[in-house]
Amino acid sequence: MTPGKPAQPPVPRGAFEYLSTRKDEFVGWARKFSLFPYPFVTACCAMEFMSVSSTLYDTDRFGAALPRFTPRQSDLLMVVGTVNHKQAPILRKVYEQMCEPKWVIAFGVCATSGGFYQNYATLLGIDRIIPVDIYIPGCPPRPEMVIDGIMKLQDKIAAERHPIINEDF
Amino acid sequence: MSAGGDFLGEVQAGVGARTLSSGMAHGILVLDVEPQDLVPLVKDLKGAFGFDMFLDVTAVDWPQRRPRFDVVYHFYSTRRFVRVRIKTRVDESEPIVDTLVPLYGSARYMERECHEMYGIGFRGNDDLRPLLLYEGFQGHPLRKDYPKQREQPLVPYREVEP
Amino acid sequence: MSTLPPLTTLPNPIRPAFTEGQTPGSVIVNIGPSHPATHGTIQIVAELSGERVLRTDVHCGYLHRGFEKECESHTWHNLIPYVDRLNYCSALINDFAYCEAVEKLMGVELTPRCRHLRTLLAEYSRIADHLTCVAAALMELGAMTAFLYLVTIRDYVYEHIADLTGARVTHSYGRIGGLARDLPDGWIGRLEQILDQMDTFVDRVHGLVDRNRIFIDRMRDIGVITTAEAVNWGFTGPILRSTGAPRDLRKDTPYLSYGELDFEVPVGIKGDNYDRYYVRMREMDESRHMIRQLIDMLEPGPINVDDRRCTFPDKDAVYTQIEALINHFKLVMEGPQVPAGEVYSAHEGANGELGFYIVSVGGGVPWKVHCRSPSFVHMGGVHRMLDGYQLADIVPTFGSVNMIGGECDR
Numbered sequence: 001m002t003p004g005k006p007a008q009p010p011v012p013r014g015a016f017e018y019l020s021t022r023k024d025e026f027v028g029w030a031r032k033f034s035l036f037p038y039p040f041v042t043a044c045c046a047m048e049f050m051s052v053s054s055t056l057y058d059t060d061r062f063g064a065a066l067p068r069f070t071p072r073q074s075d076l077l078m079v080v081g082t083v084n085h086k087q088a089p090i091l092r093k094v095y096e097q098m099c100e101p102k103w104v105i106a107f108g109v110c111a112t113s114g115g116f117y118q119n120y121a122t123l124l125g126i127d128r129i130i131p132v133d134i135y136i137p138g139c140p141p142r143p144e145m146v147i148d149g150i151m152k153l154q155d156k157i158a159a160e161r162h163p164i165i166n167e168d169f
Numbered sequence: 170m171s172a173g174g175d176f177l178g179e180v181q182a183g184v185g186a187r188t189l190s191s192g193m194a195h196g197i198l199v200l201d202v203e204p205q206d207l208v209p210l211v212k213d214l215k216g217a218f219g220f221d222m223f224l225d226v227t228a229v230d231w232p233q234r235r236p237r238f239d240v241v242y243h244f245y246s247t248r249r250f251v252r253v254r255i256k257t258r259v260d261e262s263e264p265i266v267d268t269l270v271p272l273y274g275s276a277r278y279m280e281r282e283c284h285e286m287y288g289i290g291f292r293g294n295d296d297l298r299p300l301l302l303y304e305g306f307q308g309h310p311l312r313k314d315y316p317k318q319r320e321q322p323l324v325p326y327r328e329v330e331p
Numbered sequence: 332m333s334t335l336p337p338l339t340t341l342p343n344p345i346r347p348a349f350t351e352g353q354t355p356g357s358v359i360v361n362i363g364p365s366h367p368a369t370h371g372t373i374q375i376v377a378e379l380s381g382e383r384v385l386r387t388d389v390h391c392g393y394l395h396r397g398f399e400k401e402c403e404s405h406t407w408h409n410l411i412p413y414v415d416r417l418n419y420c421s422a423l424i425n426d427f428a429y430c431e432a433v434e435k436l437m438g439v440e441l442t443p444r445c446r447h448l449r450t451l452l453a454e455y456s457r458i459a460d461h462l463t464c465v466a467a468a469l470m471e472l473g474a475m476t477a478f479l480y481l482v483t484i485r486d487y488v489y490e491h492i493a494d495l496t497g498a499r500v501t502h503s504y505g506r507i508g509g510l511a512r513d514l515p516d517g518w519i520g521r522l523e524q525i526l527d528q529m530d531t532f533v534d535r536v537h538g539l540v541d542r543n544r545i546f547i548d549r550m551r552d553i554g555v556i557t558t559a560e561a562v563n564w565g566f567t568g569p570i571l572r573s574t575g576a577p578r579d580l581r582k583d584t585p586y587l588s589y590g591e592l593d594f595e596v597p598v599g600i601k602g603d604n605y606d607r608y609y610v611r612m613r614e615m616d617e618s619r620h621m622i623r624q625l626i627d628m629l630e631p632g633p634i635n636v637d638d639r640r641c642t643f644p645d646k647d648a649v650y651t652q653i654e655a656l657i658n659h660f661k662l663v664m665e666g667p668q669v670p671a672g673e674v675y676s677a678h679e680g681a682n683g684e685l686g687f688y689i690v691s692v693g694g695g696v697p698w699k700v701h702c703r704s705p706s707f708v709h710m711g712g713v714h715r716m717l718d719g720y721q722l723a724d725i726v727p728t729f730g731s732v733n734m735i736g737g738e739c740d741r
Binding site: 092 | 302303310315316317318319320321322323324326327
């Protein structure tokens with residue numbers, strides 16, 4: 001872009017782009033309010049996961065209440081608690097068994113970076129082996145932080161492209 | 170607790186002759202034995218004195234000392250409510266003691282853990298697979314010469330985009 | 332979205348004890364380690380003949396976080412958060428058990444108010460742990476309502492403890508020689524409210540499941556273990572009490588203020604899942620009774636023992652006097668100097684005998700800290716409760732054993 005000249009507005013491709021963005025918004029809205037979490041629960045953060053799923057801080061409000069304990073039927077992998085090297089192949093296998101679209105939340109500092117267990121046994125952050133969308137810090141995080149993390153994930157899902165039929169649409 | 174203390178005095182009088190040293194420490198009777206006297210002493214404690222619960226076996230690493238490892242056992246009597254600690258020493262060149270699996274079922278898991286963490290062999294326990302660690306882990310992490318942060322990952326790390 | 336290179340084979344972290352069945356027609360299945368009913372971190376390799384479990388091989392270690400190795404490179408005070416995360420459901424009991432072991436080595440005696448408060452909070456934590464265990468066990472059987480009742484009251488307990496300690500789950504509230512801070516105003520009033528609410532909620536759960544035909548069918552005579560077997564395999568705590576043996580460290584070898592309290596030790600009759608559930612519910616009643624007695628026994632006074640080897644000086648003294656400043660500095664940077672020696676000190680944790688074996692060579696950093704955790708020993712013996720029953724019985728039996736991963740694998 002040469003300086004001094006105004007930027008050219010993008011040339012609209014017409015009806016196709018309008019339809020695909022509306023479709024993305026609609027599919028994004030549907031997906032973000034019907035998350036099926038797979039709670040990959042290991043350690044102390046499980047206590048806060050139980051609290052956030054039950055009556056006082058409900059995840060049912062977001063449609064994310066029903067956990068599916070099989071990776072084949074879930075789309076949100078919540079890694080709750082410390083993952084150590086013995087558990088790492090299991091985590092990788094579970095991640096690979098999930099179908100697209102899938103998102104990953106690293107719940108707690110142990111899943112984010114190993115927490116304060118910086119030693120031979122712990123995997124220092126699950127993003128060393130799988131890609132992560134949202135990191136929720138805290139040891140363990142308060143349920144309000146978890147809800148904030150889920151809402152940020154929902155914003156991310158709403159803003160993504162959702163190709164359904166082929167790569168363009 | 171004087172009843173417990175009296176009972177421990179009886180135990181000390183009964184088995185003290187077979188130990189290298191014996192004494193009380195913070196309410197527990199501590200017996201120091203040679204490795205080969207360990208199993209007969211434990212059989213006696215279980216049979217004659219009623220120490221029916223095996224609490225724990227662990228080891229302490231003294232790298233500057235020969236023999237290097239202290240193997241430490243704790244027992245509890247559910248009738249007299251007292252504990253006894255047995256310590257024995259093994260060297261790095263031959264860190265083997267006899268197993269207690271025929272006497273106590275709970276010894277299986279605890280000896281496995283002691284073996285993988287310190288490398289102490291238990292003669293007679295045929296199931297010394299890694300329990301808290303995983304297959305393929307080299308070394309014994311609780312020894313003082315194992316660096317704390319030496320990781321042995323099973324899954325290769327992915328490349329992180331900047 | 333997935334940019335990972337494909338891995339065709341992932342290494343198997345365990346070597347199972349058997350890969351072929353002994354009986355013709357039997358099948359080997361693998362349960363866990365990422366499984367809701369095994370509390371996340373236990374793998375059971377089971378040989379099944381139809382629905383009957385012939386033998387099992389239990390694998391733990393999927394939450395091994397190197398607690399003992401971490402202990403050798405931190406000061407005695409810095410270990411308290413690590414110790415919290417052993418049995419994370421009842422974190423305060425771990426704190427106080429560890430602090431008492433170090434206090435024994437140092438020869439420090441607690442103030443009366445601290446003793447009563449530690450006892451009160453230990454019982455409060457025990458209630459939280461039993462609430463979690465019973466709630467999870469009932470949910471795994473399908474009783475979602477009971478789970479929601481118990482987790483709601485547990486949440487009130489967490490918020491209440493957060494008012495005192497600052498954290499809901501892993502509190503790090505115990506200190507060597509005392510506690511972190513004293514009670515805020517109105518804490519005891521709210522405690523009494525919560526205890527009354529808990530009476531109502533627990534009664535509702537009793538009404539839902541105690542005489543429920545389905546619950547009795549699933550829990551009675553399942554996972555039976557006798558007292559002799561339990562002692563041989565090292566079971567302590569509610570599991571041993573459910574077999575009929577009234578063994579409780581709080582009664583047999585009283586510590587803290589338990590010698591001055593009036594409480595019963597509930598025991599079961601058969602050692603099956605139903606008895607373990609009922610023993611835990613009765614223990615919650617006894618804990619509430621103990622807390623009400625302790626509320627009356629609390630006298631105003633100092634929380635921390637007046638011993639500068641372990642107690643942090645007051646902040647205004649630290650800012651104005653050089654001796655207090657140096658004391659604070661040394662306690663933080665080098666840690667409290669604990670004389671050389673070793674000690675084994677056990678408390679009655681929510682699952683059984685929680686013992687700490689500590690070796691010190693003098694100085695502010697431990698030489699060795701070993702935690703004798705009840706859950707680890709129970710994993711060595713749980714196969715006696717699983718073999719011979721059905722596959723679907725593994726779920727309630729495991730739930731009633733209350734394996735806590737942090738404690739089991741350390």
